Amino acid sequence: MHSVLETPLIRELATGGWKCLDFGPFREGVTMHRLYGGDDGPSAAVLKYEPGARVPLHEHTGFEHVLVLDGSQSDDAGHYSVGTFTVNPPGTTHRVWSDEGCVVLLIWERPVRILEDA
Template structure:
């Protein structure tokens, strides 16, 4: 099983992991998939220019940026940024340069618009 320790991920170990399609321009490596009422933990790899449309958080979401810059309507988040999106919050996400983030969702999000 590939190593997903904090030290490995911070040192670029995510580059050796297998990712699968998540949505156009974004791939995912599941560390812990969602199970019933259990949170999901994953790595998301955004290609340059990729985005996720406006969505609502149905539970707490936390993000730690491992590589590149992730952006939303509230700012740009570079390597080492820790972002907390509270339940009920809404935003869209993109990466002009491409990025890799460690993400934990309490619950899946609800996509509000595909634009």
């Protein structure tokens, strides 16, 4: 039995397969296609940021893994282009934005806690 995030799915997403997904509202300027999970507990999703979209300051309550699939994304610690994989450990905080727009695969252990309004 294979998990939802088996290697072929990651490879398909990384080579543009995300373009065939249905995206729904997440935050202003950011849409989401959930791969598994819900509002509480482990989840995975593909997020699409429109140019200039931002996610406000938030705290990670569990590990979050981010793979940039298209465009580029920035946070308080740096700028991440296609193929960049980052891990945000529990207890870390940051703001996220994309000047040019981007698509990212997110896998998180637990939901984030928003610390400020957008």
